Amino acid sequence: MIRIAICGLHIESSTFTPYMSTAADFTQRRGQTLLERYPWITESPIPGIDHVPRAIAGEEWDVPVKRPWNRGVEWVPILHCSALPGGRVERLTYEKWRVEICDGLAKAGHLDGIFFDIHGAMSVPGYDDVEGDLINAIRDVVGPEPMVSASMDLHGNVSEKLFAGCDLLTCYRMAPHEDAWVSRERAARTLCERLRSGKGKPIKAMVTVPILLPGEKTSTRLEPAASLYGMVPEVAARDGVTDVGVWIGFAWADQPRCTAAVVGFGDDENSVRDGVREIAQFFWKVRHEFAFVAPTDGIEEAVDKAVVSSRRPFIISDSGDNPGAGGADDVTIALSVLLAHPEITGGDLSAIYASIYDPEAVKLADEAGVGGVIEADLGGHVDTRMPGPVHLSAQVRCLVDDPGGLRTAVLGVGGLSIIVTTRRNQYTTLEQFERVQLDPRTTDIVVVKIGYLEPDLYSLAADWIMALTPGGVDQDLMRLGYNHLRRPIFPFDEDMQDPDFTGITG
Ligand SMILES: [Zn+2]
Structure with missing residues (x-):
């Protein structure tokens, strides 16, 4: 044995x-x-x-x-x-x-x-x-x-x-x-x-x-x-x-x-x-x-392109706040950009924002119940170095218990459905969207806090831009400011000499 x-x-x-x-x-x-x-x-x-x-x-x-x-x-x-x-x-x-x-x-x-x-x-x-x-x-x-x-x-x-x-x-x-x-x-x-x-x-x-x-x-x-x-x-x-x-x-x-x-x-x-x-x-x-896995752009440019595109669903990765890499999951930058588009808030286009961590907002949604309207200061409570909460008035469209008993709400503003969670979460599979009664396949624009797309989203995306949003997992490493890396290292020290490949054995 x-x-x-x-x-x-x-x-x-x-x-x-x-x-x-x-x-x-x-x-x-x-x-x-x-x-x-x-x-x-x-x-x-x-x-x-x-x-x-x-x-x-x-x-x-x-x-x-x-x-x-x-x-x-x-x-x-x-x-x-x-x-x-x-x-x-x-x-x-x-x-x-x-x-x-x-x-x-x-x-x-x-x-x-x-x-x-x-x-x-x-x-x-x-x-x-x-x-x-x-x-x-x-x-x-x-x-x-x-x-x-x-x-x-x-x-x-x-x-x-x-x-x-x-x-x-x-x-x-x-x-x-x-x-x-x-x-x-x-x-x-x-x-x-x-x-x-x-x-x-x-x-x-x-x-x-x-x-x-x-x-x-x-x-x-x-x-x-x-x-x-x-x-x-x-x-x-x-x-x-x-x-x-x-x-x-x-x-x-x-x-x-x-x-x-x-x-x-x-x-x-x-x-x-x-x-x-x-x-x-x-x-x-x-x-x-090595290059990014998808075309990249700023979030404003990415949403502008998605709005006028004929390719549906158009997926945008809100990559700088990707909880799947360690992001706070409550940076509101991409949400604010979506809310600034009247085509979306007016209901001409449908959009999903997946997702934002805000237990207080879910509590308000629970109190109002499905169909109720709440006023909330959404997100921006954890990563306080970023722009703060977004104040909005929204209708509660769905309330569910995710596996593990965690409560999730969907808040609606015109054509936009915002998934709000009580635990940092990443939406990668169709099943997760179905659980909150949303279908990315029939939605015009889907913004996900993710970097590269996992298989379900990858196969349903008609088009995809990775937005280089700021956040705790900013894809633009040069913006982060490291002090303790072993130098020289590529790409921080572009003109460094070829390293020694002898390595160590044991
Ligand atoms: Zn990994």
């Missing part, structure tokens, strides 16, 4: 947004609930497997529901907490969970391995490398022996500390992350296979690539990221290489660890090092070719 503990904290948090994430923002899993998170333990199919284009992520996906590699493994649940991207996490919350993870591991008895299920971009005041701190705390308890396999988001960061503390590291190969569960399962499977092989710990190599780009310039749907990630399965299939991953890194934290990286592991040092270096060199060579 192999014994593997499961633990991890999963959030990406912007240090540029004033929103402070608390324990209430997280789903906390312990015991049986934690085990039920993983399809290989519950013997369920991998979620999302049907629509993952197999050519890109290069995985074998005809995974049987009963996985032979999972036989004879005892999974030991410790603690896993996950949240929608947000602002920094309260220090005491992090430290309390770190203690719980370390205590849990100390009491777990003999462990052969640890499945470390993290995002890789958690920010906590007073720490500039949270996952590095956590792995060090874990190693202090379990010692150097247990094999640690980290599963990460490609927007996480691999610091030298994290690299040193883990034995196997992998990350998603697709953005949007349609292969998230394929990747987690790969991390767990590789760990089991490695432990069973009796070969001991693999050789690993890392090259830090001094590039920091927003995710919206690095979607794997488009070049050059498609070719960059296209190299991954090819290198991972080489003799002597077990796995290799490319991390884009997290652009909205001001920390020295925020940068791209390539990490691989296997049994042949030369093969692993060569593979990692080749990918890193290609990444560097194509650095000037």
Whole structure:
């Protein structure tokens, strides 16, 4: 019997947004609930497997529901907490969970391995490398022996500390992350296979690539990221290489660890090092070719274009306040622009604004009931560096309980329907819109707080502009003002010399 503990904290948090994430923002899993998170333990199919284009992520996906590699493994649940991207996490919350993870591991008895299920971009005041701190705390308890396999988001960061503390590291190969569960399962499977092989710990190599780009310039749907990630399965299939991953890194934290990286592991040092270096060199060579995934514009120009367009629905990403990357979800700039258009407020055009976080406004809507009219100062309460609340008079069009019992309201002003939430939320699927009785397919203009479009919206959009709105996850990195990045780094230091691709091994 192999014994593997499961633990991890999963959030990406912007240090540029004033929103402070608390324990209430997280789903906390312990015991049986934690085990039920993983399809290989519950013997369920991998979620999302049907629509993952197999050519890109290069995985074998005809995974049987009963996985032979999972036989004879005892999974030991410790603690896993996950949240929608947000602002920094309260220090005491992090430290309390770190203690719980370390205590849990100390009491777990003999462990052969640890499945470390993290995002890789958690920010906590007073720490500039949270996952590095956590792995060090874990190693202090379990010692150097247990094999640690980290599963990460490609927007996480691999610091030298994290690299040193883990034995196997992998990350998603697709953005949007349609292969998230394929990747987690790969991390767990590789760990089991490695432990069973009796070969001991693999050789690993890392090259830090001094590039920091927003995710919206690095979607794997488009070049050059498609070719960059296209190299991954090819290198991972080489003799002597077990796995290799490319991390884009997290652009909205001001920390020295925020940068791209390539990490691989296997049994042949030369093969692993060569593979990692080749990918890193290609990444560097194509650095000037990364461009936004959609036409970009200012929000006023974007709405003007959408109003006169004949292409419906016309989607606009309100990208600077994208809660899916850590935005406050209550910046009102795009909402004000929509309200300034009489074609929309007069009802000639239909529009959806998805969404804005404002529990007080939802309370007012609840008191008025569906059909009632409320006066509200909407949004602008969290990210107070931005223009303040928008005062409006609106009709309550819908009131529903979202999963988890959270109340959501739809407020109407002429042709505009504004989704107002009691928890930061991101509208990515048709089902979410249907729940609040809205249909983006038959709406003229849809503004979403999102960067690149997730599959549902991507396929229904007749046209799409990514508005470069200000906010905590501003896509224009030059406007953010970093002080702690490791320099030089592209594109901040345009004329820097070619970096050294020797990297480190362990
Ligand atoms: Zn990501």
